[in-house]
Each structure stands twice: as C-alpha cells, then as structure tokens.
Amino acid sequence: MASKKSHDSARKSSLRPAQALRFRIDPTGELRAAVSASSGEFNLTPEIIELLCLLQKGSQPSELEGRLRTRFRKITEDLPDSREISALLQDLEDAQCLVRAGVQEAAHGLQDGFGDAWIQWAMLADAPRCQAYQKAIQDAVGANSHVLDVGAGSGLLSLYALESGAGKVDAIEETAVAKSLKQLRENLSEGLRKRLQIHNCNSFDARIPSTVTHVVSELFGNDPLQEGVVPTLRNIFARIDNKQAVGIPESCSIFVQLVDVVDGPLHSRLSRYAGKMAATEKQWSGAVEKIRNTLDFHDVSFAHMIRPGDVKKCAAAKKAFSIPLAPPPSDSTSRPAASFKIDIEQKIEAPALLIGFRAHLTHAMSISNIPGEKDACEHWSPLVVPLNRALTSKEIIQIKVSVGEHWERVTAIASDAQGKHLGARE
Numbered sequence: 001m002a003s004k005k006s007h008d009s010a011r012k013s014s015l016r017p018a019q020a021l022r023f024r025i026d027p028t029g030e031l032r033a034a035v036s037a038s039s040g041e042f043n044l045t046p047e048i049i050e051l052l053c054l055l056q057k058g059s060q061p062s063e064l065e066g067r068l069r070t071r072f073r074k075i076t077e078d079l080p081d082s083r084e085i086s087a088l089l090q091d092l093e094d095a096q097c098l099v100r101a102g103v104q105e106a107a108h109g110l111q112d113g114f115g116d117a118w119i120q121w122a123m124l125a126d127a128p129r130c131q132a133y134q135k136a137i138q139d140a141v142g143a144n145s146h147v148l149d150v151g152a153g154s155g156l157l158s159l160y161a162l163e164s165g166a167g168k169v170d171a172i173e174e175t176a177v178a179k180s181l182k183q184l185r186e187n188l189s190e191g192l193r194k195r196l197q198i199h200n201c202n203s204f205d206a207r208i209p210s211t212v213t214h215v216v217s218e219l220f221g222n223d224p225l226q227e228g229v230v231p232t233l234r235n236i237f238a239r240i241d242n243k244q245a246v247g248i249p250e251s252c253s254i255f256v257q258l259v260d261v262v263d264g265p266l267h268s269r270l271s272r273y274a275g276k277m278a279a280t281e282k283q284w285s286g287a288v289e290k291i292r293n294t295l296d297f298h299d300v301s302f303a304h305m306i307r308p309g310d311v312k313k314c315a316a317a318k319k320a321f322s323i324p325l326a327p328p329p330s331d332s333t334s335r336p337a338a339s340f341k342i343d344i345e346q347k348i349e350a351p352a353l354l355i356g357f358r359a360h361l362t363h364a365m366s367i368s369n370i371p372g373e374k375d376a377c378e379h380w381s382p383l384v385v386p387l388n389r390a391l392t393s394k395e396i397i398q399i400k401v402s403v404g405e406h407w408e409r410v411t412a413i414a415s416d417a418q419g420k421h422l423g424a425r426e
C-alpha cells in the first residue's frame with residue numbers, strides 16, 4: 001500500500017502522456033486513442049489533443065488553461081476551465097493515458113477486459129496452457145534468473161518462476177487484476193515475497209530492471225496478434241540491456257486449414273451461407289435470400305469453438321509463416337505473407353477457412369488453438385472465415401495469409417480460380 005507521503009509526492013511529480021498511448025483514425029475520420037489492445041478506445045477532441053501535446057512538451061497542469069486559451073483564441077468561451085481541465089486530466093490518468101514521471105503504480109488498474117476475474121479464471125482453468133507454461137519455465141529458469149513477467153494477469157507465470165527458484169521476478173500488469181496479484185504477493189512466505197516485485201502499469205511505461213535474464217508472457221488472443229504481443233515484446237526487448245535474455249514464448253506460427261463444417265452449432269449457418277437451403281425451407285427462405293443479397297459479407301471472420309468432430313479436413317493444415325517473439329521483428333521489417341493453392345477433391349457443402357496458431361514456448365514445448373492437436377488449449381478458439389459458396393470437386397482455390405498493419409491482426413483472403421471473392425478476414 002502506498003503511504004500518504006509517497007502518494008502526495010506522486011501527485012506533485014510531473015505528468016506526461018503514456019508511452020503506451022496509441023492513436024488511430026477510424027473509418028469515419030474520428031481520431032481514437034487507446035493504451036493497450038485489451039482496453040477500450042476513446043475519442044479525442046481537439047482540446048484533449050492539445051492538452052496531450054502541451055503535456056508532451058513539458059507544460060504542467062497549472063499552466064494548461066492559459067496555454068489552451070492562447071492556442072484557441074477565437075473560441076475561448078467553449079474551452080475547459082481549470083476545474084474541468086483537472087477532471088479531464090484525472091480521467092486520462094485513470095485510463096493510464098497520462099502517467100507521472102517516476103511513478104510505477106497507477107492509482108487504479110484498468111477496469112475493463114482483463115481486469116475481470118472470470119476472464120483470468122478462464123485462462124487459469126485451461127490445463128494444457130498452464131501445464132505447458134509451468135514446464136517451459138521450470139526448464140529455463142533457476143536461481144540465477146531474473147524473470148520479467150509481461151502482462152502478469154493474476155500472477156500465474158510469476159508463481160511458476162518463483163517455484164522454479166528464480167532469484168527475482170518483476171511482474172507487470174496494467175489492469176485492476178493487479179490488486180489480486182498484490183494480495184497473492186502478501187500471502188507468500190517472506191522469502192518469496194522479497195523476490196517478487198509488482199508494477200501496476202502498462203509495460204511501455206514500466207521501468208525495466210537492467211538485470212533481466214528471462215522474459216515470460218502470454219499475450220495471445222484467438223487471433224494470436226490481437227493482444228499486441230508483437231509491439232509489446234518488441235518494446236520490452238528493445239529496452240533490455242541483456243541481449244542474451246531468453247524469451248518464453250520464442251515464436252508463434254500461423255496455420256490455415258480448409259474444412260467442411262459437417263456438424264455442431266455452425267453447421268446450418270455455414271451450409272445455408274454457402275447456398276444450401278433444403279426444399280422444405282423454401283417457404284421462409286425466399287425472404288432470407290432477398291435480405292442476404294443486401295448484406296455486406298466481404299470481410300467476415302469470428303472466433304468459434306470447433307470440436308474435432310464438427311469438421312472434415314479438406315486439406316492438410318498449412319503453416320503460413322512463423323513470427324519470432326524473442327525479440328519480435330522491428331516495425332519496419334516487411335510483414336510476413338504466404339499464398340497457397342488448394343485443389344478441391346470432393347464437393348464441400350459448408351466450406352470455411354480455419355486460422356489457427358501455435359506458440360512455441362521453448363523449442364520443446366508448444367501451445368495452440370488448433371482443434372484436435374495435442375497441444376490445443378481449452379480457452380482459445382480458432383478464427384473461422386466462412387466461404388460464400390459450396391466448392392466443387394476439381395476446382396482450385398487461392399488463399400493469401402498475412403499480418404495487418406502494426407502487426408496486430410492476422411489477415412486472410414480466399415478467392416476462386418477466376419479471382420472471385422470467397423471470404424476474407426481483413
């Protein structure tokens with residue numbers, strides 16, 4: 001618990017925009033900002049942008065109102081006054097968009113997404129995932145190790161590192177779940193407690209200890225890139241002095257597989273999407289067909305649980321590419337891409353492309369979201385890209401897989417031999 005004195009000195013320390021703050025222009029032209037892939041986005045008005053720019057240039061709260069009035073001379077009546085500016089700064093600080101120099105503790109962790117106990121539990125109850133991480137950490141970590149747990153969540157990987165004898169563990173977690181992480185630390189024996197340090201902030205704004213020997217993390221979503229694993233680990237490795245630091249995971253491979261969805265909750269949805277309506281359905285399906293033609297299905301993909309019996313594999317799973325994670329490629333490295341042709345051998349009534357990943361924790365230990373694989377974990381699902389028509393035997397389809405801008409999304413496009421669009425995740 002921070003003492004009142006340290007809290008007061010934190011309030012006096014200078015405010016600056018978080019290193020983690022990222023901006024994007026949405027399709028309607030609005031400027032949006034977020035601090036992490038798992039937290040929500042918010043709109044930026046010109047006044048907030050100006051406040052952020054002034055803080056970035058070193059202005060501090062007491063000067064902001066005057067500077068804002070000089071900057072927006074012509075519209076002075078609508079500008080926030082000092083009370084409103086304080087409230088805005090507080091909101092931005094609570095959302096971890098603003099941080100205080102030298103302070104490693106956000107006043108509150110981010111409440112959304114991973115701040116939710118049940119989301120953390122879904123990961124803790126995933127036996128294959130936990131066992132694989134425990135083994136990988138046990139094999140790599142020992143008494144001379146200083147482990148950095150990036151995105152520590154409820155503290156699982158930090159505990160595995162301590163159990164493996166790590167001399168020091170630094171756990172970084174940005175959301176409110178850091179509160180239970182602190183409780184976990186309190187519950188440890190004194191010897192272990194001393195070895196665990198908690199940073200409740202975004203990793204871009206955390207101080208990285210100079211003696212780190214191991215970086216452990218699990219920053220994968222159903223789309224393995226959606227939680228920002230590449231930019232986050234790129235930033236961590238760039239700031240680690242020890243260029244020999246070991247990373248768990250080492251890399252992540254992307255797979256695609258063409259399947260016929262023959263059973264399960266997706267079967268009727270996908271077979272009707274591909275054009276198969278039964279004669280008995282004619283009465284109600286006329287209206288459905290009319291509506292279907294007005295809907296924009298160009299870019300449809302979703303994560304869905306697939307039991308091995310729900311699909312018939314129409315071709316072997318193909319590895320598209322592998323992305324190193326210890327360290328990840330720089331932002332200027334060209335993004336990986338792969339292209340495949342698949343010969344269709346038999347009619348496929350409800351075709352879908354499954355996009356899956358396999359994370360290599362070490363060279364000997366992996367986890368995946370690929371249905372039916374030995375290393376498949378329980379809480380992830382593959383991404384499903386439904387194809388918009390049934391495929392006939394002897395036709396050839398083309399699949400292109402790549403990585404989206406900023407390395408935060410896997411993309412895929414399927415087309416037929418005439419170049420006609422079949423489905424996409426863009």
Ligand SMILES: C[S@@+](CC[C@H](N)C(=O)[O-])C[C@H]1O[C@@H](n2cnc3c(N)ncnc32)[C@H](O)[C@@H]1O
Nearest residue numbers: 114123151152153156172173174175202203218
């Ligand atoms: C998939 S969960 C894994 C949690 C835990 N390591 C485990 O294996 O059970 C990822 C966690 O990383 C946190 N996180 C993601 N990006 C982060 C960042 N850049 N800085 C700090 N925490 C981050 C999320 O809030 C979430 O709790």
